Amino acid sequence: MGKTKQLFTNWRIIILIIFLIFAVISIRPAFFNEGVTIKAVLKNSSAALAGIENPAPGSSPMSKEVIISMNNVPINTVADYYGFVDSLDVNRTVRVKTNRNSYTLLTRPEYLIEELNETEQKIVQETEQVNETINGTIQSINKTVNKTITVPKTKKTLIGMQDLGLSIMQAPTSNIRKGLDLQGGTRVLLQPAEKVDDDMMATIMDNLQERLNVYGLTDVIVKEIRDKPKILGEGNKYILVEIAGATEEEVKDLLAKQGKFEAKIGDIQVFKGGQDITYVCRTAECSGIDPNRGCGKIEGGYACSFMFSISLTPEAAQKQADATRPLTIEHLEQGEYLSKKLELFLDDKKVDQLNIAADLQGRAVTEIAISGSGAGVSEQEAMINALQSMKRLQTILITGSLPVKINVVKTDNISPVLGKEFVNNALLVGIISILSVAVVIFIRYRHLKVALSMIVISLSEIIMLLGFAALVGWNIDLAAIAGIIIAVGTGVDDQVVITDETLKKEAMQYGGFAQRLKRAFFIIMAAYFTTVVAMVPLVFAGAGLLKGFALTTIAGVTIGVFITRPAYGSIIKILLGE
């Protein structure tokens, strides 16, 4: 049997090849990928209205939608995209062609509304209930009166085109997710000022995520981090927020604020988040898609309505009754509503507005139903969006302000320029390290086949490790790169043990190849377990910031011990053995 045939029929080597193929499939390399990938779509933006969907959370980099051209101008780089967008004007249509679909976007104007230091008189119509004597009986009738009110003068100026609402990045060339160190961005580590339980932690995180979304930051990772495994007790809890691109000041401000939620009718504050709301229904019985209205077709897609009930304190209910009493009733397509809306503000920024049903006027009800809707190109998407809006609203209503004060304990703002350089540099360092190992091995054994086998094995370890990281969604950051280098270094050490144990003349007298390989594996397994147990505590220590390093190293040596070392043993046996 020829050596090549022997190599490719050996089951250990076949296993290695199978895993390599899996790894490559999971990495999905595409070295010449062009275009820009859509990272996130801002709600209610031109892009979202045109039907471009937000990528599903946790989706792999290569599965995201890629823009190929805009108005038939090819978009190959991020610079192309911004160059094109800069040339756009207000109220034009833009044809965006992606790898999946074509969309027609309408650019929208952006206005700056300034309140001037002067006031103006405005005449508004109001309906009042008055008692009049008609035919001898006192009746309450509605009367429309003209009223003059004084409002501050505003100035509306066109300041340009509204952002298309696409958050983009250069199309990835593989499924390997780059950590913040390697792509640039902002990382903020937060710690609640007091001890919080799991529910409260979840509430805080929902709240933070919500805020970031409200502020238009959609491409965000919010993660809970513990510095102790759950079974070992409480430990410290942290919240890690990672945002590609955003500036640090914006984010820090946003997260560190405890937050203020209020609902207003006109200028009157009706209730505040937290204390005024006693209960927000989140179970299926009293929250979900509105059974009376459901979903329907609208222009360009579908819309679904949701509703859920909340309970107010009696004081808040009374305030609402007082505020709704002077309003007029309007007849809209969907039903009868009051002339002013219930407007919801988060940190003085309006997040939503709700129509108030006409029959609620002047009544101090504590149970109120809050409704809203979500739209989408398909009914499915509309439903998902509606339920998402509902959750978002519920989150705001429940939390209002954060239940505890949050401290910013660490902030990193990493420059994208440096990040990019690290990637290229890591490749250089990897190549140099592997070549240097090969040279030392060649000098020691004077055998090209041994040196080449080690290079092949080391490279396949790197590929499998990256494939594994891509599969489970790990980010590759600087610490993980160090972990890869170290795992490969351990691999080389083990291969030296295998080579010496199996090929040395003195060892030859010592049983067959299998037995000698077993002896080598005794040493390898002992070394493997010491490395793993030494790394495990690091998975948890230090607010999880060294987790990447620890996990990559553990995964690397594990892949080595169970896949590549046995294969290396077989390669050596076939190429150099008896």
Next chain:
Amino acid sequence: MGIKAKLLDIYDKRYKGLMIFTIVLLFLAVGLLGYNYATTGEFVKQGVSLKGGITLTIPTDTEPDITALKKDMQSQLPKADIEIRRLTEAGLLKSIIIEASDTTEDDLKNAVIASKLIELKEDEYTIESMGSTLGASFFKQTIIAVILAFLSMGIVVLITFRSLVPSLFVILAATSDILCTLAAVSLLGMKLTTAGVAAFLMLIGYSVDTDILLTTRVLKRKEGTIFERIVGSMKTGMTMSITSFIAALLAYIFTSSDVIKQIMIIIVIGLFFDMLNTWIQNTGILRWHLERKAKKHGQN
């Protein structure tokens, strides 16, 4: 061949003397760390990532006047503790790293801009800040992690050899590696960062490798004399250490990342001490133990 034979002869005959050299080295390291602790309250100087502070990394390829920059910034921020380092890739300047504690990000950035000695371009610099309370708990936890790692390593070694004394020798060798490396880090004036702590944990794994190889070959094999088995395992072990040493050294020289640089320099120093502690200390002490045992058995 003459030199090789002579060296082997010394290695064979004078192993006890050589062993004492490594023990002295260990005591010196412990002494230095103790002295550090007595004078400064910490064994090794901690970088801002462990004790809290701000790190500002400014990419540049033109050499700024670092002494002038430091002096200028110190005069602007008299309360702050400022340190400025160069980060090189293959010897060429890549970035300037300014580390400062007891100041704010804005103050630090403004001080750099006001100094006019180095340009701070928007979007090109990296700024990292670590709260001092987090830093403190970080440090405490990493110390616990090191202790836990050490204990688990000891248990694995004990299970592997099922023999107390040789296992203790392996653990002693690993301890010596860590302590000597810590002392060297302190002597070189380096500051320990979180990445550095990770490197120390990794070093536990690396240093135990060769000790396990040695102990397995010497205890569990029967071919040849003890010394022949030692020399055989040394050949394998030195190949392992030298490949790792050279790869880590080159990675240290060529990387442009401060994180990887610190990990690699600690591995390089650690592997150097590992070669001494495995092939002189552990080998010597193991041989001495086995020969004494053999003598006892012979007498009985």
